[in-house]
Amino acid sequence: MLSPRYVLGLDIGTDTIKIVCAENEHGKPRIRAARKEPSGGLRRGAIVDLPESSSALARAFSEVRKISKNSLKNVFVNIGTHQTKSQVSRGIVAVSRADAEIYEDDMERVVKASQSVGIQPNRTVVHNITREFIVDGVGDIMDPLGLSGSRLEVSSLIIDAFAPQIKNIVRIVELTGGRIGGVVADPIAGARAALSRKQKELGVVLVDIGAGTTSLSVYEEKKLLGIAVFPVGSxxxxxxxxxxxxxxxxxxxxxxxxxxxxxxxxxxxxxxxxxxxxxxxxxxxxxxxxxxxxxxxxLAEVFELVNNELKSLGKAGGLAGGAVLVGGGARIPGITDLARQELKLSTQLGSTIPQEWAEGGEEAANCFEDPEFVNACGLVLYGAGESGWNKPSTSFFTWMNPKHMMRYFMP
CATH class of the missing domain: 3.30.420.40 (ATPase, nucleotide binding domain)
Structure with a gap:
């Protein structure tokens, strides 16, 4: 199956809508458009007025539609409400073959087993992120394929969201002519664009200050420790x-x-x-x-919420990579000094890290440098990976359709 020609990253915020559209050029996403339009019909990241939010999105889509009739057929959209939650889960299975070699079906079974957690009926799993595999008690294994062992375990982070809000987001995208490629939690999209592998290894918290919400994601040793979304913003x-x-x-x-x-x-x-x-x-x-x-x-109140979350993870003041601030609220002068004081962490203003495989001239440069476009850029990069751009297609993790709105590997 041919991969889609376009990926559109759609960040629907309380105050503004950010769109980044990329075209596949020889396996590399070339940024074709970056737009910001006033939003409407949202409160604290949640849709509360369907006609108003649809009208605002239609205006935002109008310019992008001029690029190609296919530019809206692979939309990766954010979910950014404060009802988005995460929980750690574990799955355990016995290795099925007599020779004790681990095969793909063993990995599939254990990952599915990790999702057997208590999710309320009105909530939907958005991501199932594998943090590590464990073979016969030996952990920190990222790919156990071909290893030998009798017991296979996995530690996962399950991210779920309020199901009606996901349905509302999908609905307004479809009502305005778009086709959903995937739904991605805000903290995951932002981290995909703004954090380097080195930062994730050292330990870092990404804080995204939007108009109606503030979200965070915490990484250490390349593992996602947790995410949170708070109903307060700029x-x-x-x-x-x-x-x-x-x-x-x-x-x-x-x-x-x-x-x-x-x-x-x-x-x-x-x-x-x-x-x-x-x-x-x-x-x-x-x-x-x-x-x-x-x-x-x-803002001190916002950072107190962030610090409380870090305390719950045992990481308050203890992340060598510090804090990275993104989002429209991160533009306020002096905010890095305040964050440094409140979080007791080195702090920097973040933006999209230049990607060696993402091009696009001035359009790309402008959105990559803007902290407000981090989530939209992250959605494009996430979507490009899910769509098979510049990525081997023969992988255990490609069997999951992004439309199922799950993710098995740490972004």
């Missing part, structure tokens, strides 16, 4: 500014973008902001440090 920072300054939300967003700073001690006490420049009906000169204190308070 939009809450905007709301806090609006309440604190008694101005409209639109004006608060402008002030955040032009004068926002996440680390109040770095802001001079004599720096002032004329509120009337952003809200004509408002009056007064406000210290910029006061605005920064509002921003810092909310």
């Amino acid at each position: 939009g809450h920072v905007t709301n806090d500014i609006a309440v604190g300054l008694k101005i409209p939300v639109a004006a608060a967003e402008e002030i955040k973008r032009e004068h926002g700073h996440a680390y109040a001690t770095d802001v001079g006490s004599k720096e002032m902001v004329d509120i009337k420049m952003f809200s004509p009906e408002s009056r007064g000169i406000i210290p910029k440090r006061f605005i920064s204190e509002i921003i810092e308070a909310r």
